[in-house]
Amino acid sequence: MPAASSASGTRTGPPEVIVVGGGLIGALVAFTLRQAGADVLVLDAGRPGAAWRAAAGLLTPDGEGLRQSPLWASAQESLRRWPRLAQRLEAVSGQPVFFREGVRRLQAEGPAQVTPGEGSLHPPSVVGAARRHVPVLPARVLALTPGPRGVRVVTDQGDWTAPTVVLAAGVWSAAFGVRVRAVQGQALRLASALNCGAVYGPPARGFARYALTRPDGVYVGATSRASWRVTPDERAARWLRGVARQLVPGAAMGRAAPLVGLRPVTASGQPLVGPHPTLPGVVVATGHGRHGALLAPVTAQQVLTLVQAGAYA
Numbered sequence: 174m175p176a177a178s179s180a181s182g183t184r185t186g187p188p189e190v191i192v193v194g195g196g197l198i199g200a201l202v203a204f205t206l207r208q209a210g211a212d213v214l215v216l217d218a219g220r221p222g223a224a225w226r227a228a229a230g231l232l233t234p235d236g237e238g239l240r241q242s243p244l245w246a247s248a249q250e251s252l253r254r255w256p257r258l259a260q261r262l263e264a265v266s267g268q269p270v271f272f273r274e275g276v277r278r279l280q281a282e283g284p285a286q287v288t289p290g291e292g293s294l295h296p297p298s299v300v301g302a303a304r305r306h307v308p309v310l311p312a313r314v315l316a317l318t319p320g321p322r323g324v325r326v327v328t329d330q331g332d333w334t335a336p337t338v339v340l341a342a343g344v345w346s347a348a349f350g351v352r353v354r355a356v357q358g359q360a361l362r363l364a365s366a367l368n369c370g371a372v373y374g375p376p377a378r379g380f381a382r383y384a385l386t387r388p389d390g391v392y393v394g395a396t397s398r399a400s401w402r403v404t405p406d407e408r409a410a411r412w413l414r415g416v417a418r419q420l421v422p423g424a425a426m427g428r429a430a431p432l433v434g435l436r437p438v439t440a441s442g443q444p445l446v447g448p449h450p451t452l453p454g455v456v457v458a459t460g461h462g463r464h465g466a467l468l469a470p471v472t473a474q475q476v477l478t479l480v481q482a483g484a485y486a
């Protein structure tokens with residue numbers, strides 16, 4: 174078994190919890206478990222198409238029209254938790270996560286709307302900061318096999334055993350008996366120093382259109398279609414250029430890098446957070462669709478509660 178090392182040192186014994194997938198959900202689950210004192214190991218396969226690499230980072234229950242949705246209460250609770258979690262991530266990692274409040278929603282007529290508390294952050298920085306606090310190994314998990322000594326985690330880099338495994342592999346959780354499908358999203362990162370804040374275009378049929386200033390340029394998003402494809406396509410790029418011309422004309426002509434991510438979506442549209450239906454010792458945390466950045470703090474708290482009630486308490 175390869176040794177895992179991180180800012181928190183080199184592992185000497187088997188971990189109490191193994192987190193499969195170090196994306197927005199897995200990294201923040203691992204961070205939260207570690208903060209609560211658990212000995213955690215993250216295994217991440219570095220999959221092309223991981224949603225966190227393409228995500229905008231908007232924390233906008235109103236912007237996403239969740240007011241009438243069953244997700245409203247947890248979205249509100251998560252939003253309330255984000256400022257403190259962002260502070261903790263920064264304090265522990267020494268890295269900024271670029272959490273900012275203030276998102277404008279342009280209207281067809283009249284002034285823009287702003288919901289107090291809504292904001293944005295930079296998902297790759299969030300994942301990077303959380304991962305600095307826990308050992309992360311590049312490994313692709315191939316099988317999870319519960320047994321009398323815990324859950325055996327079979328990977329392309331060797332095998333581990335832990336009393337509790339958290340399955341947070343995004344759309345790829347489907348390979349482990351979890352019902353999630355891929356909804357591909359494409360976005361553009363424009364090489365521009367323009368400061369446009371964070372803004373949604375006026376309501377229109379079709380995809381949500383938005384732009385925001387991030388540390389890596391101006392982000393414009395995003396398409397949405399049922400597909401496992403992880404390569405960008407020209408049609409999406411043209412549509413995104415149009416969004417850029419409408420929302421950030423000053424940045425629209427700059428160099429653009431395409432981003433493609435696969436959102437993990439369930440049939441009900443609700444995340445799956447709880448015991449795996451058939452694998453004892455495995456807790457599932459996936460299916461966050463287009464709201465994984467928003468819902469990560471509440472999900473991490475739910476997983477902490479489940480894990481504390483189970484194996485290592």
Ligand SMILES: Cc1cc2nc3c(=O)[nH]c(=O)nc-3n(C[C@H](O)[C@H](O)[C@H](O)COP(=O)(O)OP(=O)(O)OC[C@H]3O[C@@H](n4cnc5c(N)ncnc54)[C@H](O)[C@@H]3O)c2cc1C
Binds near residue numbers: 218313467468
């Ligand atoms: C274009 C776009 C824009 C978005 N904008 C927003 C937004 O503004 N706000 C918001 O809240 N959400 C947004 N989202 C949604 C958000 O990105 C997802 O909900 C979130 O990333 C899901 O997190 P996750 O950890 O479940 O999956 P992912 O982020 O996909 O991470 C899964 C991780 O698991 C790893 N993995 C996969 N299989 C294995 C394996 N077998 N073994 C080990 N590791 C494995 C992968 O390498 C990856 O790192 C957006 C998504 C897209 C695509």
